[in-house]
Amino acid sequence: MANLTTKELSALEDLLSMEQLLIKKYKMVASMATDQEIKTKCDQIANKHQEHFNRLMSHLN
Secondary structure (H helix, E strand, O other): OOOOOOHHHHHHHHHHHHHHHHHHHHHHHHHOOHHHHHHHHHHHHHHHHHHHHHHHOOOOO
């Protein structure tokens, strides 16, 4: 992996924070949903954002 600039690291941190927030929000909505279809879709979206988060984190390792 190439060394990241300060600007790139800052952007990566911002993206990680946004992904974490989206994961939390969709998990919260899924937990509150009474409609199973909505619950399932929110869980799927949360999982997709978790994948994004994991992929971004891999750039830091």
